[in-house]
Amino acid sequence: MEPIRAVDWAPGRTALRIIDQRLLPVTFERRDLTTADEIREAIATLAVRGAPAIGVAAAIGLAVVARHAAAAKDVGTGREAFVAAWNTAADLIAAARPTAVNLAWAVGRMRTAAARTPGSAAAVATALEAEADAVLSEDREMCAAIGNHGLGFVPDGARVLTHCNAGALATAGIGTALAPVYAAHAAGRRVSVIAGETRPLLQGGRLTAWELTRAGVPVRLVTDGMSASLMRTGEVDVVLVGADRIAANGDVVNKIGTYAVAVAARHHGIPFVVCAPSSTIDSCTPTGAGIPIEHRAADEVAAASRADSAQVAVWNPAFDLTPAALVTAIVTDRGVWAPPYSFAS
């Protein structure tokens, strides 16, 4: 089966091709996006999600927008009008998810490429295509490198527990936390995964279970409260999770529920391994205590129970903090880090 490509060029490079993750796991549907509005909407509504995937989507999307604008007669062939129109598109896409660091980073990189390229609109469009290509390739290589560096944690027969979705659907490549799983699977090792459903938004149940099933990796779906019991009965060999941000001391901020898994892993003597792009490491933040945690709407939690969030208080942080002391290893595209962590710049 062909690999999952959450974000990619459409054939001929005339569009950004995405998997519409809003429809998963019920419907697997690709969409080809060509306008800034379509791309903004796809990012804002989580048709594309996952920090690396969002960055790549923005880069390819902005290259596609440039290409069509450069080819269109009505924009004019003047560089100035072309760049002005393209910058408006870049503003629009950058604002799709204001807090997504990777989105701002990718749009900024495309802006720099446009600014530094002399010549006609066509020349700028060509440079942007090359830059988007670089962003895409680097993301895939980042995933592959995490997979290779993490292979040692996934020996033949390994039973991996993961949380949320840090898989192929979150990147342009084979994912971050799931990269070592895919690498081991590709190397012919028997590997299976236990996917925590990840309340409240169920990324594990909706996305991780789907993409592993599609890739032929045996997966078992559990509620978040079940993982510890599987550890107790000896059914988990290693925990692999992603990270949204890693502090200089190795404290890890990741999807809510990650910390509970880390505590249970420690109790059972099971390695708890964080797999993330090196760009996730924030060497300017000394510890996790300095990282603000986004709190989301009460109804994301309350709705499932049909509880009245006007009556019942709800606590709904999007992320939690796992202290470095519970992290067995941090795997990035640059290698494997063991404690004590010291990423200070």
Place this chain on the structure above:
Amino acid sequence: MEPIRAVDWAPGRTALRIIDQRLLPVTFERRDLTTADEIREAIATLAVRGAPAIGVAAAIGLAVVARHAAAAKDVGTGREAFVAAWNTAADLIAAARPTAVNLAWAVGRMRTAAARTPGSAAAVATALEAEADAVLSEDREMCAAIGNHGLGFVPDGARVLTHCNAGALATAGIGTALAPVYAAHAAGRRVSVIAGETRPLLQGGRLTAWELTRAGVPVRLVTDGMSASLMRTGEVDVVLVGADRIAANGDVVNKIGTYAVAVAARHHGIPFVVCAPSSTIDSCTPTGAGIPIEHRAADEVAAASRADSAQVAVWNPAFDLTPAALVTAIVTDRGVWAPPYSFAS
């Protein structure tokens, strides 16, 4: 506000009055049941749930059925025909949830009361009413006793974490795990509760949050993956949970997800206290390893994610085992037990 009565006599003792828990938390509706069919259906469909509440519902229900039969002209006044018809009703109700130990116990107790009572149908019906009254009173007293014995774990200002629903809705009285909370609240202590939503069936979100809110006890609803983070940030003083069965060595079988909470509590040095009727202690089972765990339908887990349970394997045990070593204390109606536990008969 009047107390929550999950199961009770209707005024005049002509019916079993229940709160229809299938409609909670959206609609609070009482129902008065008078026929064996209605009572069976209420138990089978979880309109009444919680082991103690089911037992009381069966006892009151069978008394009500007997009363109406004894008063009816068409059954005849002969004791034999009356008891035969009543036994058929008892069979029907006992089969509503075949694995509910408390249901079988309560029906058996009513059968014994019928069998040992001489005289007319009316005499038997009167005896059954008295027996149901005893079952009801004992259940309320059991709850109150757990509340009193557990008061020491809920000092003024206590922030209690609980899982599932072992509250008033699960009993005829003030609950088991929540009994010390209600007792502390009644004693004027400030007490607040964090309710884990308890996937997959969300008893915490649907029932615990509702009943505490109604009783005026501040409650905060969280997903099961959030509890550990609240422990880390010092927002939990004690964990109170119920039990479905306790082995002779103190191993506790309770709702799935309980073990994860116990592990997190131990990691953070927070007392993990099990509150349950003394009838929950199974002194003939040496350890929890001997207790079979019911596994339920995959779709209970998969449906929330809309995952295809024909493609994705699901693990859905209804209960988990918490080893006695993680249990700080066991509070029953007979007192407080500290480790090492030894309930062997």
